Amino acid sequence: MKYQTCAVLICIIWDFVHLNIYQFHNFVTVFTRSMASKTQVGFVGLGNMGNPMAKNLLKHGYPVIATDVFPESCKEVQELGAQVIVDNPAEVAEKADRIITMLPSSPNVIDVYTGPNGILKKVKKGSLLIDSSTIDPSVSKEMAAAAEKLGAVFMDAPVSGGVGAASSGKLTFMVGGAEEEFTAAKELLSCMGANVVYCGQVGTGQAAKICNNMLLAIGMIGTSETMNLGIRLGLDPKLLAKILNMSSGRCWSSDTYNPVPGVMEGVPSGNNYQGGFGTQLMAKDLGLAQNTATNTRTPAPLGSLAHQIYRMMCARGYANKDFSSVFQFLREEEGQ
Amino acid sequence: MKYQTCAVLICIIWDFVHLNIYQFHNFVTVFTRSMASKTQVGFVGLGNMGNPMAKNLLKHGYPVIATDVFPESCKEVQELGAQVIVDNPAEVAEKADRIITMLPSSPNVIDVYTGPNGILKKVKKGSLLIDSSTIDPSVSKEMAAAAEKLGAVFMDAPVSGGVGAASSGKLTFMVGGAEEEFTAAKELLSCMGANVVYCGQVGTGQAAKICNNMLLAIGMIGTSETMNLGIRLGLDPKLLAKILNMSSGRCWSSDTYNPVPGVMEGVPSGNNYQGGFGTQLMAKDLGLAQNTATNTRTPAPLGSLAHQIYRMMCARGYANKDFSSVFQFLREEEGQ
Amino acid sequence: MKYQTCAVLICIIWDFVHLNIYQFHNFVTVFTRSMASKTQVGFVGLGNMGNPMAKNLLKHGYPVIATDVFPESCKEVQELGAQVIVDNPAEVAEKADRIITMLPSSPNVIDVYTGPNGILKKVKKGSLLIDSSTIDPSVSKEMAAAAEKLGAVFMDAPVSGGVGAASSGKLTFMVGGAEEEFTAAKELLSCMGANVVYCGQVGTGQAAKICNNMLLAIGMIGTSETMNLGIRLGLDPKLLAKILNMSSGRCWSSDTYNPVPGVMEGVPSGNNYQGGFGTQLMAKDLGLAQNTATNTRTPAPLGSLAHQIYRMMCARGYANKDFSSVFQFLREEEGQ
Amino acid sequence: MKYQTCAVLICIIWDFVHLNIYQFHNFVTVFTRSMASKTQVGFVGLGNMGNPMAKNLLKHGYPVIATDVFPESCKEVQELGAQVIVDNPAEVAEKADRIITMLPSSPNVIDVYTGPNGILKKVKKGSLLIDSSTIDPSVSKEMAAAAEKLGAVFMDAPVSGGVGAASSGKLTFMVGGAEEEFTAAKELLSCMGANVVYCGQVGTGQAAKICNNMLLAIGMIGTSETMNLGIRLGLDPKLLAKILNMSSGRCWSSDTYNPVPGVMEGVPSGNNYQGGFGTQLMAKDLGLAQNTATNTRTPAPLGSLAHQIYRMMCARGYANKDFSSVFQFLREEEGQ
Structure with missing residues (x-):
């Protein structure tokens, strides 16, 4: 992308004689932005995740123009060279034609897209808008439709991996949107993640994220119940984990992130369930899964119960513990 | 017992000077039976699983003496050289000091152990009794206690793997019982299985089996819900499976036995859910898990709901389909 | 407005000397509309429920001006004297200052309120807008806020009772909105229902409806499981129902709408689960409950599972049967 | 029963000429015991419930012969005139031909019936054995079969109502067993309870008890979720309870034992969930329901989840609170 020669350009144009006008228009848009590499990239939402993500963009040489509702959130990236604007996504959109948003819900x-100071108020034609928030896919679709009316492209690209992965640039992005825009999106996302997976039409990035986390929650609670039951039946936890992991009960929660203290090193269960992925965040994602299932009239009995269990845990003081603390929640001894 | 060489015996006795009488007694028992290789092995329960298991014992050169409530079940092994006794486990126990039982529940x-014609009526001192049925671990413990009173050893050794694995001698045995007897048990079980895992005291073989199948059921239903939800949200099933399998949602049901037709080859979902592990059998194992959890007062919310779902499926015509048919059960389109 | 007598007005004004300006303004609004009895009432949504409701308004002497997306739905009320407008809620709002809406979701x-031809496009100041649809309370709140900006009043007034109760004017209305408007709303709603209950601020009518139906679904499934279990344990169904109904297991589903055929007369279980309240409608209401619980982060484990069960039933051909058919769904005999 | 005249006796005998010998034998047995009124009644199990029950027998003039594993449990009834035997049910059976047992599980x-010092070791022909424990109905059937072999009659008669009802003689007995013995059983049970309901063959008393408590648990959790959701949606709890109680959501837990503090007086929710029916006891009964459902292969999804929730509550410190404390368990505010 960085060292294009006229020769390449000619070849590409050569291929273009058979394409229709619409495709050509898209090509030009993409090509323009690609050429625009190292031009300013907007970033809205400098929270726990957004901050390290924006830093990685800066590290890769992209000029960043950032904004957040909390001005102090922008200090760090400002010190690293980013231009900062006080809580005004519209102004960011005026100055950058590639924008990444990373917001809580x-x-x-x-609000950031369609509010009074929203991106769409001042978005430039041909802009690429990438939302890495984890939200309801139907909202992603609405945003995409609104952007399209203004000649801009909206893609959803939620991440898997936490603050650690964000800092080390090892996130996984699940990307939904027009396939012909994927290359341009990947250029930016690759600076922040190790895997950038194209999932399909807009909203499917969210869908993939939500689906994964729903199955993750089910696997984690299931592993916790199973380990707990096995221990009560006299099995050694490490041995039980080993047996499960070589059998059909095997899952990521049993073999990579085991919730039982002492079975595995370097996971939150070994550290009193600190760090990791908070119960409250899991409850939020399961709420999205639930809403999505309800709206598409899809039965999801275990996903639904997993949601309820994480919701109960939030009500009982586990909100900020890692989501593998469900083992602890289910296990405590009876009074008598 | 019959073919000892003095040299071996002397070496072993040499090591024995530091052992106490009890250990010596055990040693002699174990040693006796180990040496007894190729003496008769009893087999009670020649059903779908027991039949190929007994055949594999015969193939490995063990004389087999078999019995079953249905005499015709014994025909095949009889033709292969087994001695057959008409429905009388006690008589088998009179003639063989190593017996394997493989029964439905x-x-x-x-009944086979403690009934009027039960093994324990005529069991010889020092006999090794291995039960490969999948049953309540508390029953295994009762049988072990009853056998111990008569000077015999009872071990539980339920299997994972179906009729195919039984035929090809690729079962996994999860073994519970006195550790010093494990070698003797393994000698026989290795003829019928590829993995023989020692799990701990008597009953823990059952515990491991039950735990694995509970987590398996949870993973399978979870995978089915998740795939179904993703498909309804516009994701391609193969792509979704790929994403899950490289992410934290990964489990055996998603990466090895995917329930969605067309995602994977060589699994029951590709064959209209025929073959494999029947829904009714899964419901039975989940019933055991449920009883065990109830009796040990262990919460198992997802395992419990999984049990209910497989129970509902049995009530709705899925009893004999593979347990991955839960995808189909959850998915069918609405009338309107 | 048109037929006030000075005497009444004077008495009322007499009481007014202690009221502040704001209250006086409200009084005038309410008073005006109350006096306006027998002026035109708008009706939007002439479906299975809306049709008999509008007829009851006509019966009570109210001139009705009706509209629906399907013009043919308005034929019956037109023949009974209603003025009909082709799919244009805005036009209805232009002509009537009291409007009732009865819509599917x-x-x-x-759309009917805020769409291009929506009521709010032409609503008159001081209008009373009553929505009897069963929807998400947060949507009711949005509509109320939008109406308030235009000087109109929006109330939610969902109903309990089906087509039969709608025809006989025996519905129950659960009303949310400004308390000072309740009298005016009740005047109209009383023509269509036997009970009109004030629930609190806008949205609480929906909340009450949703809560009731969630508990109803839980009670119905619970009764079905319980009756089924009791029958399998050898209890006579009528006797079991009698015992439950005199004990702490008693609920509306056991004593008034028993799901077991033969236990009670005049209920859908006695008529092959025809008529009554459809499984699909229950699934819809439970979806609302689920969304509402998710959005308010309220654990609702049984409500959530009830939702899933009704959703599974829809997927298995029960969509149009009465919701008490869950007894049948859970009960069918196993194949083997 | 007490004031029979020869005339009556003659009439009865007159009717007997058409009865066969077996029936006659039964008649004589029943008649004999009935005549035996005010002869000694055995009582095994003088715990929290058994103590007041035995006292009520004494109050009604029955000589009581009591035993318990804890001799001190018998002190009170001894002071009131009961004969006490040190932990020996067999000896009780030697002396009394009517025995009531009230045991934990x-x-x-x-043990009390079939153990080395068990009732059946010395039971007299024609004895009436009434077990008021809440246990698995299949155990009741086993005991009945064992008693029948010895010419004795076993009936199950579990109670509903707690220590208060036991003291005031207001228990409800649900009785299973031979119908022709019901009159004799009722004579005794009426001294201790206000309702004595015949449920059918042996085991159906347990079945009725278990079914009622399962539906009760479902109703209680459902009511708690519903009230909690309604409150979060802005409804006043008293108003919501009122609406539910006049609608289809009505159940015993909403109208008689409301779990929300302040809604109702004289219930445990108004007293910090002290007194009443403990969570641990409910968990035990739900465990029985679960085992019974599993053994009869009956789906019970909500009953099963209710069991899990009460089990989780036990693990989280609610074991000794009233079972309506599930409202508190589900409700506590989130940390953040």
Whole structure:
């Protein structure tokens, strides 16, 4: 992308004589932005995740123009050279034609895109808008439709991996949106993640994220119940984990992130369930899964119960513990 | 017993000077039986699983003496050289000091061991009794206690793997019982299985089996819900499976036995859910898990709901389909 | 407005000397509309429920001006004297200052109120807008806020009772909105229902409806499981129902709408689960409950599982049967 | 029963000429015991429930002969005139031909009836054995079969109502067993309870008890979720309870034993969930329901989840609170 020669350009144009006007238009848009490499990239939402992500963009040489509702959140990236604007996504959109948003939930995304100072108020034609928030896929679709009316492209690209992966640039991005825009999106996302997976039409990035986390929650609670039951039946926890992991009960929660203290090193269960992926965040994602299942009238009995269990845990003081603490939640001894 | 060489015996006795009498007694027992290789092995329960298991014992050169409530079940092994006795476990126990039992459920095991014609009526001192049925671990413990009173050893050794694995001698045995007897048990079980895992005290073989199958059921239903939800949200099933399998949602049901037709080859979902592990059998194992959890007062919310779902499936015509048919059960389109 | 007598007005004004300006303004609004009895009432949504409701308004002497997306739905009320407008809620709002809406779901309500031809496009100041649809309470709140900006009043007034109760004017209305408007709303709703209950601020009518139906679904499934279990344990169903109904297991589903055929007369279980309240409608209401619980981060484990069960039933051919058919769904005999 | 005249006796005998010998034998047995009124009644199990029950027998003039594993449990009834035997049910059976047992769980019942010092070791022909423990109905059937072999009659008669009802003689007895013995059983049970309901063959008393408590648990959790959801949606709890109680959501837990503090007086929710029916006891009964459902292969999804929730509560410190404390368990506010 960085060292294009006219020769390449000619070859590409050569191939173009058979394409129709619409495709050509898209090509030009993509090509323009690609050429625009190292031009400013907007970043909205400099929270726990957004901060290290923006830093990785800076590290890769992209000029960043950032904004956040909390001005102090932008200090770090400002010191690293980013231009900072006080809580005004519209102004960012005026200055950058590639923008990444990383926000806590659907209402924030709606506000940042369609609010009075929203991106869409001043978005330039041909802009590429990438939302890495985890939100309801139907909201992603709405944003994409609104952007399209203004000649801009919206893609959803939620991440898997936590603050650690964000800092080390090892996130996984699950990307939904027009396939012909994927290359341009990948250029930026590759600076922040190790895997950038194209999932399909807009909203499917969210869908993949939500699906994965729903199955993850089910696997984690299932592993916790199973380990707990096995221990009560006299099995050694390490041996039980070993047996499960060589059998059909095997899952990521049993073989990579075991919730039982002492079975594995370097996981939150070994550290009193600190760090990792908070119960409250899992409850949020399961809420999205639940809403999505409800809206598409899809039965999801275990996903639904997993949601309820994480919700109960939030009500009982586990909100900020790692989600593998469900083992502890289920296990404590009876009074008598 | 019959073919000892003095040299070996002397070496072993040499090591024995530091052992106490009890250990010596055990040693002699174990040694006796180990040496007894190729003496008769009893086999009670020649059903779908027991039949190929007994054949594999014959193939490995063990004389087999078999019995079953249905005499015709014994025909095949009889033709292969087994001695057959008409429905009388006690008589088998009179003639063989190593017996394997493979029965459908707890009441059958109780009857075969402690009934009027039960093994324990005529069991010889020092006999090794291995039960490969999948039953309640508390029943295994009862049988072990009853056998011990008569000077015999009872071990539980339930299997994982179906009729195919039984035929090809690729079963996995999960073995519970006195550790010093494990070698003797393994000698026989290795003829019928590829993995023989020692799990701990008597009953822990059952515990491991039950735990694995509970987590398997949870993973399978979870995978089915998740795939179904993803498909409804516009994801391609193969792509979704790929994403899950490289992420934290990964489990055996998603990466090895995917329940969605067309995602994987060589699994029951590709064959209209025929073959494999029947829904009714899974419901039975989940019933055991449920009883065990109830009796040990262990919460198992997802395992419990998984049990209910497989129970509902049995009530709705899925009893004889592979347990991955839960995908189909959850998915069918709405009338309107 | 048109037929006030000075005497009444004077008495009322007499009481008014202690009221502040704001209250006086409200009084005038309410008073005006109350006096306006027998002026035109708008009706949007002439479906299975809306049709008999509008007829009851006509019966009570109210001139009705009706509209629906399907013009043919308005034929019956037209023949009974209603003025009919072709699919244009805005035009209805231009002509009537009291409007009742009865629509299938949240998106329809949003469209009828805020769409291009929506009520709010032409609503008159001081109008009373009553929505009897069952929708998400957060949508009711949005509609109320939008109406308030235009000087109109929006109340939610979902119903309990089906087509039969709608025809006989025996519905129960659960009403949310400004308390000072309740009298005016009740005047109209009393023509269509036997009970009109004030629930609190806007949205609480929906909340009450959703809560009731969630508990109803739980009670119905619970009764079905319990009756089924009791029958399998050898109890006579009528006797079991009698015992439950005199004990702490008693609920509406056991004593008034028993799901077991033969236990009670005049209920859908006695008529092959025809008529009554459809499984699909229950699934919809439980979906609302689920969304509402998720959005307010409220654990609702049984409500959530009830939702899943009704959703599974829809997937298995029960969509149009009465919701008490869950007894049948859970009960069918096993194949073997 | 007490004031028979020869005339009556003659009439009865007159009717007897058409009866066969077996029936006559039964008649004589029943008649004999009935005549035996005010002869000694055995009582095994003088715990929290058994103590007040035995006292009520004494109050009604029955000589009581009591035993318990804890001799001190018998002190009170001894002071009131009961004959006490040190932990020996067999000896009680030697002296009394009507015995009531009130024990904590199935294993205790098995021991008291069939153990080395068990009732059946010395039971007299024609004795009436009434077990008021709440246990697995299959154990009741086993005991009945064992008693029948010895010419004695066993009936199950579990109670509903707690220590208060036991003291005031207001228990409800649900009785299973031979119908022709019901009159004799009722004579005794009426001294201790206000309702004595015949449920059918042996085991159906347990079945009725278990079914009622399963539905009760479902109703209680359902009511708690519903009230909690309604409150979060802005409804006043008293108003919501009122609406539910006049609608289809109505159940015993909403209208008689509401779990929300302040809604109702004189219930445990108004007293910090002290007194009432403990969570641990409910968990035990739900465990019985679960085992019974599993053994009869009956789906019970909500009953099963209710069991899990009460089990989780036990693990989280609610074991000794009233079972309506599930409202508190589900409700506590989130940390953040």
